[in-house]
Amino acid sequence: MLLRLEDIHTHYGKSHILQGVSMEIRKGEIVGLLGRNGVGKTTTLNTVVGFVKPSKGRLIFNDRDFTSYPCHKISRMGIAYVPQGRHLFPQMTVLENLKTGMLYATGGDGLDRVFDLFPNLKRLLDQKAGSLSGGEQQAVAISRAILKNPEILLLDEPTTGLMPLFVNSLLEIVRRLNEEGMTILLVEEKVPFVLSLSHRIYFMVKGRIEHGAAKEDLVERPEVFVDYLGVRP
Numbered sequence: 001m002l003l004r005l006e007d008i009h010t011h012y013g014k015s016h017i018l019q020g021v022s023m024e025i026r027k028g029e030i031v032g033l034l035g036r037n038g039v040g041k042t043t044t045l046n047t048v049v050g051f052v053k054p055s056k057g058r059l060i061f062n063d064r065d066f067t068s069y070p071c072h073k074i075s076r077m078g079i080a081y082v083p084q085g086r087h088l089f090p091q092m093t094v095l096e097n098l099k100t101g102m103l104y105a106t107g108g109d110g111l112d113r114v115f116d117l118f119p120n121l122k123r124l125l126d127q128k129a130g131s132l133s134g135g136e137q138q139a140v141a142i143s144r145a146i147l148k149n150p151e152i153l154l155l156d157e158p159t160t161g162l163m164p165l166f167v168n169s170l171l172e173i174v175r176r177l178n179e180e181g182m183t184i185l186l187v188e189e190k191v192p193f194v195l196s197l198s199h200r201i202y203f204m205v206k207g208r209i210e211h212g213a214a215k216e217d218l219v220e221r222p223e224v225f226v227d228y229l230g231v232r233p
């Protein structure tokens with residue numbers, strides 16, 4: 001098992017947001033995390049990367065308990081995050097943004113790999129990140145995350161604000177990263193996107209994982225999506 005969440009409880013002040021989240025992600029998988037707005041998907045990712053500390057439960061990565069680790073140590077361990085909204089530095093150039101991802105770089109082919117995945121980035125290096133299109137910004141955000149050569153990449157709503165053409169190329173990029181060995185945890189509201197990519201999907205309801213199933217099982221039982229999300233895939 002690469003990443004395991006064991007009975008995770010997370011609070012924001014007095015609000016008890018995660019109420020016992022347990023899930024497992026095996027090496028090499030793409031795992032989707034679905035749920036209605038506000039059930040705690042982003043909080044789950046924020047808890048894994050150490051932005052917020054759980055009040056109860058354990059986080060395990062490669063058999064190591066990292067529940068109490070600070071963010072930078074979690075990042076260095078091999079967990080990368082592309083947050084919702086991308087969080088680039090808009091006034092900095094693309095290259096400067098990428099360099100922030102190289103601070104803790106542990107190896108890999110660095111920028112060559114990024115240009116291989118996103119050839120267009122090469123001619124945008126001197127442009128301010130804030131001037132780029134949504135698709136280009138997403139490319140920078142993903143590139144910055146994978147420069148650390150992580151074992152697992154957490155993606156939060158990566159298709160938000162992308163034109164359909166970019167959504168398709170993002171799908172191919174995520175698939176390719178996975179084929180090259182990267183494990184992916186994907187939070188995304190576009191169900192067809194998640195269904196197309198994921199090997200397994202977890203369904204979250206009010207701060208808990210209520211259901212988890214392999215993609216093949218879900219394809220045959222679309223009513224599961226209605227039960228947990230209120231939509232058909």
Ligand SMILES: Nc1ncnc2c1ncn2[C@@H]1O[C@H](COP(=O)(O)OP(=O)(O)OP(=O)(O)O)[C@@H](O)[C@H]1O
Nearest residue numbers: 012013015017035036037038039040041042043044
């Ligand atoms: N910093 C915060 N302080 C207090 N409450 C928060 C904070 N961030 C999120 N919440 C609350 O925690 C709950 C879960 O939010 P979260 O963003 O994890 O949900 P989500 O499933 O990712 O939903 P969405 O798809 O809307 O992003 C929501 O009720 C939200 O209002």
